[in-house]
Amino acid sequence: MRMGEDPLVEVWMSDVNLSEEANIGVDPWCVSVDTANRWSKSFAKKNQRLIPTTTDLVDEVWKNRPDSQMSPVVVHPLEFAGRSAFDKLEELRSKLLSKRVLVVMSLLLSMKLPGYTIYVELMLPTVPLLMLCVSLCGQDESIH
Structure with a gap:
């Protein structure tokens, strides 16, 4: 990584900001399978685990959110x-x-x-x- 560039998410999360054996929550609807697999491999180096969330965290804080349109x-x-x-x-x-x-x-x-x-x-x-x-x-x- 060059100076001034953002690090990869998995590098930033596992090497810089989280302790060993941390659990890292991720919304499975927002991350591709390939990305989740790549992150899991990277996090495993420090015994960190990727945990899919079961609720949409946006829904938890956005109480008056309008329903999604399902029109064709x-x-x-x-x-x-x-x-x-x-x-x-x-x-x-x-x-x-x-x-x-x-x-x-x-x-x-x-x-x-x-x-x-x-x-x-x-x-x-x-x-x-x-x-x-x-x-x-x-x-x-x-x-x-």
């Missing part, structure tokens, strides 16, 4: 999207190639639309940007 995601109508998802992805692909980007891989989305399947491999920082790129709209968002 729909294809954003072309009249509002302006361009098809295919055209947007073609433009993105062209721009990446013009900048000599050969591989961008962070997210793989397989989406089936009537008549075809789109596989998208790209790095977008937020779900709303991904949805915009492939013309999807949640029911909790206005489409106008």
Whole structure:
């Protein structure tokens, strides 16, 4: 690690801040299996254990939290999207190639639309940007 860089979570937790044989709670809905396995191996070096929490700690402190929306995601109508998802992805692909980007891989989305399947491999920082790129709209968002 270079000076000024943040240490890996498992290094920071096990080597710097916690005593040996500490139990480390983690929300299993917020950490991937690979990450949990990597952390567990690192913590085991000091007999520390990764313990999945059984409650959402945010729920414990956010008492008036609104319910999550469980509405379906729909294809954003072309009249509002302006361009098809295919055209947007073609433009993105062209721009990446013009900048000599050969591989961008962070997210793989397989989406089936009537008549075809789109596989998208790209790095977008937020779900709303991904949805915009492939013309999807949640029911909790206005489409106008």
